[in-house]
Amino acid sequence: MNASGSHARLVALIGLAALLFSPPLVLVFDRPPAAGLSWLPFYLFVAWLLVIGLAAWLMEHRQEDS
């Protein structure tokens, strides 16, 4: 993978993270299940871990290449 390619992936990941953490999507998940608490915190943790996982893959993968 060349430098500009990984750079573009990183920028895309940042965009994805910003999108996942912001209202339009956050509002979608802000609803309670049949009874009990909102899914929102659960969603946030899942999205958070997803972003971190992608970042780890991107960074470590890139490190091997360069």
Add this chain to the structure above:
Amino acid sequence: MRTDPVVLTVAFGYLALLFVIAAWGDRRAEQGRSVIGSPTVYALSIAVYCTAWTFYGSVGRAAEFGPSFLLIYLGPTLAMLMAPMLIRKMVRIASTQRITSIADFISARYGKSSSLGALVALIALIGITPYIALQLKAITLSHAVLVNYPQAAEFRLAEESFWTDKSFWVALVLAVFIILFGTRHLDASERHEGMVAAIAFESLVKLVAFLTVGVFVTFVLFNGPGDLFRQVADSPELVGALSLDAVPGGAIGWVGTLVLAFLAFLTLPRQFQVLVVENVDERHLRRASWLFPLYLVAINLFVIPIAMAGLLLPMGNGDPDSFVLTLPLSAGIEGIPLLVFIGGLSAATGMVIVETIALSTMVSNQLMMPLLLRSKRLHLSSQGELAGWLLGIRRVAIVLILLLGYLYHALIGDSYSLVTIGLVSFVGAAQFAPAMLIGMYWRGATRAGATLGLLAGFLTWCYTLLLPGFAQSGWLDAAFLEHGPLGLAWLRPYALFGLEGFDIYSHALLWSLLANVGLLVGVSLFTRQTPVEQTQAALFTEAMNPGLQHTSLWRGQTTRGELKSLLNRYLGAGTTARILSAPQGSQDDETPAPPALIARAEQALSGALGSASARVLINSVVRGEALDLESILSILDTTSQTLEYNRRLEQKSNELARIGEELRAANERLRELDRLKDEFVAMVSHELRTPLTSIRAFAEILRDNRELPEEKRVHFLEVVVLESQRLSRLIEEILDLARLESGRLTLNPQRLDLVALVRHSVDAVHRLQEDRGVSLAVDLELDEAPVIGDPDRLEQVIINLLDNAGKFAADDDPRVRLHLARHKQSFRLSVEDNGPGIAPDERERVFEKFHQVKRHGAASGKARGRPRGSGLGLPISRGIVAHLGGRLWVEDAPTLKGASLVMELPEAFDSHRPRI
């Protein structure tokens, strides 16, 4: 086990452990076996972001405001994702410029302005001191809860005086720690290895402590998360506690807090310190960019379970900020609360240590040094070393900052919950973001713009957050919160210009950043940068430009001696010797200091004093324009660089095209020459064979026919002699031609009279021409025609021309006319005949080797006894004339209507005679 002596022993024992770790880290660094040279340690040191506010306050915030506590960590996650781009650039700039703090960074960006640096340092001091106070408060509070449980902590707090307040003593111990491990080097841009090692350890401690209590609450007090959340779902008052409705400001507040945390993570002085100043290797950023967010996830994993558990379980002490402590206490466990207390202590001390180092560096370098440098008295007494002074200032600053923090904590006391103070500081620190971030990417940002933007943002922050905070603490009349100052409702601090529906932090952030960015951009567009500003702006925005590495930026002049005394005064003898011990160059004090050395000296001073002061000092000894602005700008100007690159590329391709054209032409010419050579060889062989054949034929006749009549024998012998002569003449001509073409023809140029030469030549051929029946007319218009030439060779040319003309004259009444006349600054000698002439397209070809003009009726010409030419006479003649600076060409004969060969030679001027 919860008695004061035990708790105090454990707490101060923990602090002692920090000393040991820091000392160990420093010793390893001295031995060259650094313990902090790993991305994991780097990521852990960044976790100083998680303060006591995280440790205790997150649970409180989750209990009160639902998932909004997560935003404080999602913002930094976004920032860390950008680390390979954004923070890497900051690290690169800081290491090349020897930046010591965020105040130094901003001051350096805007032309090493000391006033801007001082402003940033002041804002940081005002904005961050409450945050330090918050940590001390957390220590006091957690200690009180631990010791007094189940009694409410507040009862005792009010009664305590400062010498019984544990946080006062903790602050003192921390002051000693910071002085020991934070001011070891004068150069603040150097790494504090021991301190970073201790911070990384503290990050581990607080994570372990929090995870322990989380696991305990979830799996011991409840039967796992499923059980916990089922119980929460069953209690109606908790439904909706975790939805967006619980977040202040709703969706807008959500985004506002996210942006706030993102900006503050980059601009908080302690974050700048660990992220940028303490970074040992740019490559660590990659690992840290995901490892640190992972740490954040881990430390937040049990926040919601603990908060929910705290809300579920009926406990006398209802302060959600203390749930982390009170939950295990309520279960009657002894060990875990103590561990939690240590975890909270580590979170608080870690933050206090790094923040105090960052602030003390700012205070000493950005506030005190410019003042000291300006004072006359110091300059007079500055013969001694000032290095000790500097460290002294920094140490005093450390003690003062901690005392200030303690004072704030003691005074403002309980009016704020933990989170409130933290977010107020965040908005204050976020005011640095426009000047820093915009300055890193927009070269046009000026000092005036940055200063005004910062001031406006700071004032807005004061008005919308700080003053209302004071009012709520009872220091000010709280009425203006409700009705606005002087009853002006549109100036209410929490609803400025009537903007309502925001939470107070998003509201303050919006207005302060609007003012800040607006003024920064607006003023920058209408102000001009000084040369130093331009240079610094270029160096910052183009920090990743590889062309920068090899530029020598200094152009001014000074001597080694002057530099030496300056460095000695401020950095001490040891450092000075290290800087000046250049591998090359003279060690003499009187020799001029090379530019690289001046740059090194400024960097060393920057690392110790900050860039603004370093610049003032260097300028005091360097004469002339210190920075080679033009060259830097030309290197850095990407636009002009690209243009220049394109121009050069175009030039090169043009050159290539031209060379290609030349090559093609040369190839063409070579082929032509090759062809000519082949022809020439064929011609020469042919020409040589003709006389040879006849010589051989006649010689054989003579040999075989001994009884030939005498008359015939004589005739044959005569033919043999004539043909031999022709052969040798031919060979002579070929040799001449070869010499001419190879440039080895030796001419003997001298001043001569062309008229005399013509007469001589005519005499020589006159007889021969008469024999052939050619009538030769000579028309000399001049008495004298001085030219420079070789008489023998010129005569050869003239004879050749006359001879040729005779051959090509008309068969009947052949006539040749020689005419010599002046033409401008030269003489023209033309030889014409009354022959058929030469067609225009043939005229140049007569000068080709072995070219023979086909004659009409050649046979009759032969019959008239004119010898055939070799075809070499004219090429040789032209070569000789060209060598003498003249020309030879063919044109129509003006009088005899045949061909006319014209030779033109420049007139030779005699220096003794005036020009005619």
